[in-house]
Amino acid sequence: MQGGVLAADSRCSRAAGRATDPGRRSRVRAHRHARTNRMNALVADRERFLLYVTAGVIPAEAWTPLAEAQRIVEQANALLREAQAEREQIFAQARREGRVEGRETGLRECAEALQALTDARFAATAELRKRAAEVAIGVVKHIAPVIGAERLVASLVAEAMQKLVFEPHLLVRIHPDIVERARSEVAALGAAAAPDIEIIGDPNLDRFDCIIESAGGIVRAGFNEQLEQARVILAAAEKTAGGRRERTDV
Numbered sequence: 001m002q003g004g005v006l007a008a009d010s011r012c013s014r015a016a017g018r019a020t021d022p023g024r025r026s027r028v029r030a031h032r033h034a035r036t037n038r039m040n041a042l043v044a045d046r047e048r049f050l051l052y053v054t055a056g057v058i059p060a061e062a063w064t065p066l067a068e069a070q071r072i073v074e075q076a077n078a079l080l081r082e083a084q085a086e087r088e089q090i091f092a093q094a095r096r097e098g099r100v101e102g103r104e105t106g107l108r109e110c111a112e113a114l115q116a117l118t119d120a121r122f123a124a125t126a127e128l129r130k131r132a133a134e135v136a137i138g139v140v141k142h143i144a145p146v147i148g149a150e151r152l153v154a155s156l157v158a159e160a161m162q163k164l165v166f167e168p169h170l171l172v173r174i175h176p177d178i179v180e181r182a183r184s185e186v187a188a189l190g191a192a193a194a195p196d197i198e199i200i201g202d203p204n205l206d207r208f209d210c211i212i213e214s215a216g217g218i219v220r221a222g223f224n225e226q227l228e229q230a231r232v233i234l235a236a237a238e239k240t241a242g243g244r245r246e247r248t249d250v
Contacts, residue, residue, distance in 0.1 A: 149175070149177070149178055149207035149208050149223075150177065150178050150181040151181070152208065152223050153174055153175070153178045153181075153182060153207070153208060153209075153210050153222070153223065154178060154181040154182040154184070154185040155185065156210050156221055156222070156223065156226065157172055157174065157182045157185060157186060157199070157210060157212075157221075158182075158185040158186055158188075158189055160172075160210070160212055160219070160221050161186050161189060161197060162189065164212070164214065167214045167215065167216070168196060168215065169196040169198075169214065169215070170196065170197045170198070170212060170213070170214050171198050171200070171212070171213040171214070172197065172198065172199040172200070172210065172211070172212050172213075173200055173201075173202040173205065173210075173211045173212075173213070174199065174200075174201065174202065174205060174209065174210050174211075175201065175202065175203070175205050175206065175207045175209065176201030176202070176203055177201075177207060178201075178207065179199055179200070179201045182199050183199050186199065205222075206222070206224075208222050208223035208224060209222040209223075209224075210222040210223075210225075
């Protein structure tokens, strides 16, 4: 019981002390006022920077720091706008370059495809011409026996006599079976043939062979030699045509 009385007296003494100390009451009120009127300055980052305060009343001494803070925020917003504009410019340039690059790539691929088609057409044409020449020569060789060696070789001899009209003397050697027909063909030429011609039979020759000897040398003018000469001429013509196409493509 005595302890309870002492505790009550102690609390009463502290309460009395607070009641008799007017300075203490002023300090408490000032602390509470400062706590309820505290101001915070915050910067929010959304699409742009914003400065706002949490207090309804801004003290006079806070205006200068707030003005400086606002200036910094405005500078940050200006830098942000410049960065956004530069980003848009970079994106726009990238889109333009992408379209130009895509167009150039498409044109280049089209040109390559057209060149491939042109090369293929030229190759096919050359192959067809080569095969056509071979087929033509093969057909001539095939029908030659049907026409007859007499007619073919006699015609070849007559043609050679016209080309060698300025030779003083010609010796023509052919198969014996062709001699009479060849002499008749040459005689029909008259003055158009060489002035001195001797046609003799050589059993060692093929029925389609024809050998002409003159002061200038020996010429094999048989049917097979004529076909081989035709093949060479066709090959040379095709090579010349291919060279012209290559120069045109350059």
